[in-house]
Each structure stands twice: as structure tokens, then as C-alpha cells.
Amino acid sequence: MELFEIIGKTKLNGEVYINGAKNAAVAIIPAAIATGGICKIENVPDIEDVENLKTAITKLGAVCERPDPHTLIIDSSKISSHIVDYNSVKKIRASYYMLGALLTRYKKAEVPLPGGCNFGERPIDQHIKGFEALGATVKIEHGMVKAYADNLRGASIYLDKVSVGSTINIMLAAVCAKGVTTIENAAKEPHIVDTANFLNMMGANIKGAGTEIIKILGVEKLHGCEYTIIPDQIEAGTYMIAAAVAGGDVTVQNIIPKHMDTLSIKLREMGGIVEEGDDFLRVISDGNLKNVEVKTMSYPGFPTDLQPQMTALMAASSGMGNITETVWENRFQYVTELKRLGCKITVDGRVARIEGGAKLTGAEVHATDLRAGASLIIAALACEGKTTIGNVRYINRGYEAIEEKLGALGADIKRVFIDDSDERYSEEMN
Numbered sequence: 001m002e003l004f005e006i007i008g009k010t011k012l013n014g015e016v017y018i019n020g021a022k023n024a025a026v027a028i029i030p031a032a033i034a035t036g037g038i039c040k041i042e043n044v045p046d047i048e049d050v051e052n053l054k055t056a057i058t059k060l061g062a063v064c065e066r067p068d069p070h071t072l073i074i075d076s077s078k079i080s081s082h083i084v085d086y087n088s089v090k091k092i093r094a095s096y097y098m099l100g101a102l103l104t105r106y107k108k109a110e111v112p113l114p115g116g117c118n119f120g121e122r123p124i125d126q127h128i129k130g131f132e133a134l135g136a137t138v139k140i141e142h143g144m145v146k147a148y149a150d151n152l153r154g155a156s157i158y159l160d161k162v163s164v165g166s167t168i169n170i171m172l173a174a175v176c177a178k179g180v181t182t183i184e185n186a187a188k189e190p191h192i193v194d195t196a197n198f199l200n201m202m203g204a205n206i207k208g209a210g211t212e213i214i215k216i217l218g219v220e221k222l223h224g225c226e227y228t229i230i231p232d233q234i235e236a237g238t239y240m241i242a243a244a245v246a247g248g249d250v251t252v253q254n255i256i257p258k259h260m261d262t263l264s265i266k267l268r269e270m271g272g273i274v275e276e277g278d279d280f281l282r283v284i285s286d287g288n289l290k291n292v293e294v295k296t297m298s299y300p301g302f303p304t305d306l307q308p309q310m311t312a313l314m315a316a317s318s319g320m321g322n323i324t325e326t327v328w329e330n331r332f333q334y335v336t337e338l339k340r341l342g343c344k345i346t347v348d349g350r351v352a353r354i355e356g357g358a359k360l361t362g363a364e365v366h367a368t369d370l371r372a373g374a375s376l377i378i379a380a381l382a383c384e385g386k387t388t389i390g391n392v393r394y395i396n397r398g399y400e401a402i403e404e405k406l407g408a409l410g411a412d413i414k415r416v417f418i419d420d421s422d423e424r425y426s427e428e429m430n
């Protein structure tokens with residue numbers, strides 16, 4: 001079992017390099033099996049979600065090579081099955097992208113239902129609505145989503161919810177559908193644009209990704225390609241918030257600053273300095289910022305995946321502030337753990353009211369999901385004394401070498417391996 005031990009109150013200084021985007025990688029890897037060609041994907045983050053997806057497509061028959069930790073070569077020519085087994089995807093929420101990709105490749109797909117997550121239900125009704133509009137028959141039985149189509153044909157699809165997953169999945173299923181598919185009320189996140197760019201490199205004809213209306217003209221078939229994944233907006237934001245909470249002068253390198261606009265604006269409102277370059281942002285903070293109002297929204301709004309980290313920063317800042325979560329119904333479960341560190345937060349439905357200025361002190365806490373884990377790390381940086389974070393496996397899903405990167409900036413953080421039978425950490429807080 002792994003833990004993080006963090007001793008807070010050290011300033012952060014220097015440069016940190018951001019890896020490729022997790023949420024683009026977990027869409028692009030399944031997209032690669034929509035062709036029988038070879039795809040070389042670069043700037044792949046070295047994280048557990050990628051490793052798990054690689055295992056899942058290998059079990060289907062794909063041959064994956066990783067000549068270096070950030071390059072993945074996928075040869076899908078020998079894929080022989082359209083049925084994904086539960087064990088290979090039970091740890092990956094994004095397994096549902098195999099549905100769209102296998103529908104394009106074989107016109108049939110059977111994929112285990114994605115599990116619920118620690119911040120609530122994860123419905124896929126909009127994905128299914130899209131597949132059905134394209135001509136597929138979809139049923140759910142024995143824990144599997146089963147989709148079959150004689151032919152896929154273009155359709156006009158209006159999403160009732162702005163949804164990243166269904167926007168990408170419908171694109172995946174529509175790339176070879178006959179005629180034109182229109183997705184209205186599409187999500188606009190950077191990883192949607194990245195997945196569309198990847199599919200276009202494979203021969204697809206997708207226009208409008210990054211806007212509310214995406215048009216897909218079906219093509220005969222896809223082919224292999226070479227592609228480089230965009231930098232991770234959420235990893236970048238996590239380091240910007242870490243710099244803001246700890247104080248210091250940190251340059252977050254290898255990013256697309258535009259993707260960070262809402263966070264940069266909020267950090268400036270809080271009294272931090274954020275300077276922008278072509279592919280970097282420099283955050284300067286005295287570690288004593290003042291609170292603001294934040295509301296999560298789909299892109300270009302404030303990302304829900306930075307909400308837990310922002311809550312920790314606000315708890316360590318001064319004055320009152322509110323964070324309203326509009327994307328997920330129940331994404332404040334981690335607050336109980338932040339309170340163990342002394343954070344003063346009251347959750348009322350979708351709003352967390354934060355009373356800044358509390359004295360934060362280290363304690364034993366547990367991550368309840370990936371971004372909740374990042375939030376605990378942020379809070380620990382502001383704590384007096386030692387914080388021990390359990391359930392590090394959640395953090396491993398989405399952050400590459402986080403302890404090395406923070407350590408290089410000056411944080412006192414160690415990954416500690418302990419015996420699984422150690423009673424102090426055997427009870428996981430899920």
C-alpha cells in the first residue's frame with residue numbers, strides 16, 4: 001500500500017513540466033482501435049488510467065508497444081473481438097469510449113457498464129441516445145452495454161446535457177456513418193478538440209469541435225496516424241493552485257495558457273500574480289490570498305476537475321468564499337477529509353461555504369477519488385506539521401510522478417510503501 005507523507009509550510013519555487021492530458025489520452029487510445037491501422041501516439045501521460053486502457057485493448061487483440069514512457073504505438077490489426085471483459089475495464093471510468101470505437105470498427109460492441117464514481121451517478125443515457133439516433137440498437141443486460149447496428153447513418157443529435165463523454169462517444173461512432181451527423185449542445189473541452197483532431201488525422205471529417213455544434217461527414221474508413229496529445233489542463237491547474245497555496249514563484253511549462261484562463265483570472269482576483277508566456281504560466285504568490293466566488297461550468301467555465309483543489313486553496317486563504325458545483329451532483333464528499341486538516345467548510349447542496357483563515361494542521365486523511373486526492377495534497381502544503389494521505393492509488397490514476405514534481409519545487413513530500421496489513425490504513429474511506 002502507498003501513502004504520501006507531506007510536511008507543509010515550505011515555499012515552492014522553480015519550473016514544473018506538464019504531461020499529456022489524461023482525459024484526451026483515455027479517449028484517443030480507444031479511438032485508435034476504430035481502425036485496423038497503426039497509431040503512434042506521443043505525449044501520453046505515464047499514469048494508471050493509461051496503463052489500464054492499454055491492458056484492455058491488448059486483451060481485445062491489439063498489440064501495444066511503449067518505446068518510451070510517453071509514446072504508445074497501437075497496432076489494432078489483430079483485434080478479433082468486440083466484447084470487452086469486465087476485469088480489464090473495471091478500474092477505468094472512460095471504458096465507455098470502447099463502445100463508440102468498436103461500433104465504428106465492427107458495428108457491434110459489448111462493453112461493461114462503467115461503475116458509479118465516488119462523486120455520484122455516472123449516467124450514459126446521452127451516449128445511448130446518440131448511438132440509437134445513428135441506427136444502433138442498444139440494450140443493457142448482465143452489466144454490459146450491448147450495441148449493434150446493421151448500418152450506421154448520420155443523424156442530428158441534440159444533447160440534453162452538456163456532456164464530454166457523450167460528445168466524444170458520438171463522434172467516435174459517427175466518423176464512418178453514412179452521411180452527415182450533427183451534435184448540438186456539444187461539450188467544448190480541449191480534450192474534445194484533441195480527440196477530433198486525432199480522428200481527423202486518421203482520415204475522419206469532423207468540423208466544429210470546440211464549439212456547440214459539431215458536424216461529422218462520414219468517411220469510408222479510417223487509417224493509422226501519428227499524433228501528439230495536448231498538455232493536461234487539470235494537471236497544470238493543480239500545480240498553479242499548489243504554487244498559490246504554498247507561496248513562491250512557480251513556472252508551469254509545456255501548457256496551453258488559454259486553457260487555463262478561468263483559473264488564471266481567479267488566482268489574480270485572489271491577489272496572486274499570473275504571468276503568461278507562449279507555452280507557460282508563471283504563478284507568484286505570498287501564500288496568503290483572499291477568497292472569491294467560484295462556480296464550476298463546462299468549458300470555457302471553471303473546470304469541475306479543479307473544484308476540490310480550489311476548495312483547499314480557499315480554505316487556506318483569508319475571508320469568506322463560496323464554491324458552487326454545477327456539473328456533478330455530489331462532488332464535495334472529500335470535504336470531510338479537508339475538515340480533519342482544520343479547513344472550515346460547510347456544504348449546503350451544491351455550494352461549499354468556505355471560511356478562510358483557519359489554522360490548518362496535518363493529520364491522517366484518505367483520498368476519496370482522484371481530484372479529492374489532489375485537494376488533500378494542496379491542503380497539506382498549507383498545514384503545520386505532517387499530513388499522511390491514504391488511498392494514493394486514486395492519485396496514481398491521473399497524476400504522473402506528482403511527488404517528484406512537487407519535491408523538485410521544494411515541497412517536503414514522500415511516497416511511502418507500507419505493509420498492506422498496517423491497521424492504521426487498512427480501512428479505506430470509500
Ligand code: EPU
Nearest residue numbers: 023094123124125126127161163164165166305327328370
Ligand atoms: N450526464 C448525463 N448523461 C450522460 C452523460 C453525462 O446526465 O449520458 C451528466 C453527468 O451526470 C454530469 C454531466 O452530465 O452531471 C457531465 O458529465 P460528462 O459526460 O461531461 O462527464 P464524463 O464525460 O463522464 C468527463 C471527465 C471528468 C470530468 C467531466 C466533466 C473523462 C474521462 N472524464 O467525465 O473528469 O469531471 O468530464 O468535465 O474525460 C477527472 O478527470 O477527475 C474527471 C472526473
